[in-house]
Amino acid sequence: MNTLTLWFHKFGSPPVFHRIAVRLAPWLFGIAVVSGLAALYGGLVAAPADYQQSDAYRIIFIHVPCAWMSLFAYFFMAANAFIALVWRIKISEILAMASAPVGAIFTAITLATGSIWGKPMWGTWWTWDARLTSELVLLFLYLGVIGLYNAIEDRRQAARAAAFLALVGIVNVPIVHFSVNWWNTLHQGSTVRLLGPSRIDESMLWPLLLMALATHVWFFASVLVRARVSLVELEGGKEWARQIALGKGEPA
């Protein structure tokens, strides 16, 4: 076995995962809070007002990073669902199910901030255009995964059923992303592009990217904590979990 597969197997072992999660989570939360606050300062104070929307555009620093996270979290969930379905790795099942509520919250924030932004700028809270509708479908997919997972008693069977739904729902992710190119929508096209120059001034871009970093790190911190708790629940009868519960500390 080479080092990578060895590492993979080690990370997939519940006690090792638990130990890593316990150590990593506070650091990740710390990084997320510090970079998030810096990005908020950059976006709300340091960045100049927009020529068209003046100060109202500043909601972009919440709306866009959360929208990116809603797609990223879904991708992460579906990738883990795929591993869970094919290789039946316990940690992947747990990671997939742990990321669903976090992704759902990011999606809800995206929809709410978009609505608040849309009223003064577009003139409406909501319209059934392709981008808004597909993002709403994304929220329902998250809720469906969460609901299905909680509807079945056996935890592992529940995770597998919900993983299947999560995996099938991945088709919606490219639809959300490309909806503004494929159809005539009220929502404008992408501002920040990986290929080609971004349509935003650099003084406004850096807080946006910093906030994106903060939300990504927060996502992983949150998922690690959630996954750790459900892991201990699932493995409650095992020796390593009992030792933690009895306060004897982590087994070596």
Add this chain to the structure above:
Amino acid sequence: MTPTRKRRLMLVGLILLAVGTATALTVLALQQNMTYLYTPSEILAGKVPAGARFRIGGMVKEHSVERGQSLTVGFVVTDGDGDMRVEYEGILPDLFREKQSVIATGEMQDGHFVATEVLAKHDENYVPRDVAEAMQKAHRKHSVPETADQPAQ
């Protein structure tokens, strides 16, 4: 990889392929049928069924906005190829102005469009105000035609 895993991988892969193909076909079909809005030239070409409520989208033509009694307002929406007169009574969004993209919902009456809702569409460009002003100055100096919509070109 064990045979069981290989079989599961194949199964999951096939399901993903099937779902992906189904979605791609749906999206392709919707691209032709699902129109959020019609442009003025499409309306003039008769692509809109008669008596239907629909959305018109385009740019507000320069010097075409006429404000009437109280909140009534009339303006011309253009897509470059065709113009359409739009009548509206109500509060316009903050971003509404000449040379701004708008989307209006309503129906045709006597050759012009009567809107019940007017939405302003904004673009994906974000520019600080002083940079935008400096760019417009430079544009005027070099007599580049101004486009309020795309200053960051």
